[in-house]
Amino acid sequence: MARHPDPRSIVGIRDVAQAAGVSPATVSRVLNRNGSSSEKARQRVLDVVARMDYHPNPHARALHSGRTQLVGVILSEVQGPAFLPLVQAIEDALSERGMRLLVASSRRHRETEIGLVQDMFKRRLDGVILWPEQLDRADLASLAALGRCVVLGPKLGVDGVLLDQVQGAELATEYLIHRGHRRIAHLSGPARSSDAADRIAGYRKVLARFGICPEEGWVACGDYSEEGGYRAAAEVLRSRPTAIFAANDQMALGALAQLRRQGLRVPDDLSLVGYDDIAAASYTDPPLTTIRQPFRLAGRMAVAKLLRLLGEAVQGPEGTLQMQLIERASVQGCLLGAW
Numbered sequence: 488m489a490r491h492p493d494p495r496s497i498v499g500i501r502d503v504a505q506a507a508g509v510s511p512a513t514v515s516r517v518l519n520r521n522g523s524s525s526e527k528a529r530q531r532v533l534d535v536v537a538r539m540d541y542h543p544n545p546h547a548r549a550l551h552s553g554r555t556q557l558v559g560v561i562l563s564e565v566q567g568p569a570f571l572p573l574v575q576a577i578e579d580a581l582s583e584r585g586m587r588l589l590v591a592s593s594r595r596h597r598e599t600e601i602g603l604v605q606d607m608f609k610r611r612l613d614g615v616i617l618w619p620e621q622l623d624r625a626d627l628a629s630l631a632a633l634g635r636c637v638v639l640g641p642k643l644g645v646d647g648v649l650l651d652q653v654q655g656a657e658l659a660t661e662y663l664i665h666r667g668h669r670r671i672a673h674l675s676g677p678a679r680s681s682d683a684a685d686r687i688a689g690y691r692k693v694l695a696r697f698g699i700c701p702e703e704g705w706v707a708c709g710d711y712s713e714e715g716g717y718r719a720a721a722e723v724l725r726s727r728p729t730a731i732f733a734a735n736d737q738m739a740l741g742a743l744a745q746l747r748r749q750g751l752r753v754p755d756d757l758s759l760v761g762y763d764d765i766a767a768a769s770y771t772d773p774p775l776t777t778i779r780q781p782f783r784l785a786g787r788m789a790v791a792k793l794l795r796l797l798g799e800a801v802q803g804p805e806g807t808l809q810m811q812l813i814e815r816a817s818v819q820g821c822l823l824g825a826w
Contacts, residue, residue, distance in 0.1 A: 498539045498540065498541045499541075500514050500515065500541075502539065502541070503532065503535050503536055503539060503541050506535045506538075506539065507528075507531045507532045507534075507535040508531065509528050509531065509532060513528055513532065514532050514536075517529050517532040517533065518532075518536070518585070519585070554613050554797070555610075555611055555612060555613055556585060556586045556587060556613065557586065557587055557588070557589060557610075557612045557613060558577075558581055558586060558587070558588050558589070558612060558613055558614050558615070558616060558790075558793065559588070559589050559590075559591065559603070559604075559607035559612045559614070559615040559616070560574065560577055560588050560589065560590045560591070560615075560616045560617075561590075561591050561592075561593055561600065561603050561604065561607075561615060561616070561617045561618065562574070562590070562591075562592060562593070562618050563592065563593055563594070563595045563618060563620040563680075563711075564592050564594065564595070564711075565590055565591070565592040566592075567711070567737065568736075568737070568765040568766060568767065569735060569736070569737070569763040569765055569780075569782075570618075570782070572782040572783050572786070573618075573639075573782040573783070573785060573786045574588075574590060574786070575783070575786070576782065576783040576784075576785070576786025576787050577616060577786040577787075577789060577790055579786075579787075580786065580787045580790035580791070581790055584790075584794065586613070589607070589612070591603050591607075593620065593621075595620045595621060595677055595679075595680065596621065597621035597622060597626070597679075600617070600619060600620065600621055600622055600626075601622070601626060601630065604617060604630045604633065604636065605630070605633065608633045608634040612634075613635065613793075613797060614634060614635035614636065614637065614793045614796060614797065615634065615635070615636045615637070616636075616637045616639065616789045616790070616793060617630075617636060617637070617638050617639065618638075618639045618640050619638060619640060619681065620677070620679070620680050620681065620682070621679050621680070621681075622681075627645045628645065631645040631646070635793060635796040635797060637789045637792045637793045637796070639785055639789055640652070640681065640682060646792055646796065647789075647792070648785050648788045648789050648792065648808065649807045649808065650780060650781070650785055650807075650808045650810075651807050651808065651809055651810065652682050652685035652686050652689065652810075653685045653686070653688055653689040653692070654689065654809055654810055655686065655689065655762060655778045655780070655810030656685070656686040656687070656688070656689025656690045656693075656732070656734075656762075656778075657689040657690075657692060657693050658778055658810055658811075658812045659689075659690075659732045659760045659762065659778050659812070660689065660690045660693035660694065660732060661693050662760065662776075662812055662814075662818070663730045663732065663758060663760060663818065664693065664697050664699075666730075666758070666818055666819070666820050666821060667820045667821035668729050668730040668758060668821045669699055669729070669821070670702075670705075670726070670727065670728045670729045670730070671690075671694070671699075671705070671728060671729070671730045671731070671732060672704075672705045672706070672707070672723035672724075672726065672728035672730070672731045672732070673687060673690045673705065673706045673707075673723075673731070673732050673733075673734070674707055674709050674715075674716055674719040674720060674723065674731060674732070674733040674734055674738045674739075674742060675687045675706055675707070675708050675709065675719075675734050676708075676709060676710070676711050676734040676735065676738075677708070677709075677710050677711065678708055680711075682734075683711075683734055686734045686762065687706065687734070690732060702726055703726075704722070704723060704725055704726035705723060705726055705728065706723070707719035707720075707722035707723045709733075709734070709738045709741075711734070711735050711737060711738060712737055712738070712741070713737050713738070713740050713741035713744070714741060715738055715741060716733055716737065716738025716739060716740065716741025716742045716745075717741035717742065717744055717745045718741075718745075719738065719741075719742070720741065720742035720745035720746065721745050724745070724746075724749065724751075728757065729757060729758065729821045730757065730758040730759070730760070730818070730821070731757065731758070731759050731760070732760045732762075733759070733760065733761050733762060734762055735761065735762045735763050736761035736762060736763045736764065736765045736767070736768050736775060736777055737763075737765070738761075739759055739760070739761030739762075739768075739775055739777070740761075740767065740771065740775075742759060743759060743771060743775075746759070753773060753817050754773065754816065754817050754818050754819040755819070758776075758817060758818040758819060758821070759775065759776070759817045759818070760775075760776050760777060760778070760817065760818060761775050761776070761777035761778070761817075762777060762778045762780075763777065763778070763779070763780055764777045764778065764779035764780065764813050768813075768815070769815070771817075773815065773816035773817050774815035774816045774817065775815055775817050776812075776813065776814050776815045776816070776817045776818045777813050777815070778810045778811070778812060778813070779810060779811040779812075779813050780808075780810060781808045781809075781810075781811070784804070784808060785808055787803065788803055788804060788805075788808075791803035
């Protein structure tokens, strides 16, 4: 028969307070990192907590504070490599506050994105951090009315952390043009993706600035997967570009495989630029030139914004996050008539 602990042996917050010589309110402030306590009192409380192996009751804490200490994170996908640094940064920042995260994937379906946000608020999560793929301003405004919501990515009229995808695509396209390329193809993301729309907008903006009129066949739509990049590369190669800018690294990897299948060498015959700077980008052959998204900083900024919505005094950086060009070995200068 299973043995249950004697309720009299369970350490409570009053036991900790008595042993530390402080009030229960002081113990609560120290553990929740709210309010001010002297460093001496804080250390005394922490020493007693460790010695008595005290663990706050999450249900009691939720009833008292009205918070569950749980935050939902909704991404378009959770198995892909691009979002791993973002999730790790969010998890680390929440853990520092004694909070936990629940991660869900929308699989780039609008109805799924909406349903996940609604479900998380029904479960009384403290807030939701969302990277929307298919939602517009009206969708996000109605979801933000349900609870505390922080949006990552595009500027869509609610509290959020803006990552400038247009600027990232401009960086990639300008870099190729400055290396002598004029026939630059683009492997875009899914048709309804706001990120994909921003990246193709940045690509087209730079072509127009340099007086380059894109030909039919220079752009092919992918789905942010290696297979999608493989198929999209086969389409754009019919227009004989000298360079390809892929809307993410996974599609760039698929494009690299397609180029090899067709006997084309990177960068000797055709240059290739990706986007995201996933870990594998450093280990391709050749190593992939790409655009790095500041995922770790974005994750910490999102948590700080959410904590401020929860009423906590949290300082942190503000403003639009810029992308960074990571130059490796998949691009070289263009010679006219290269292939």
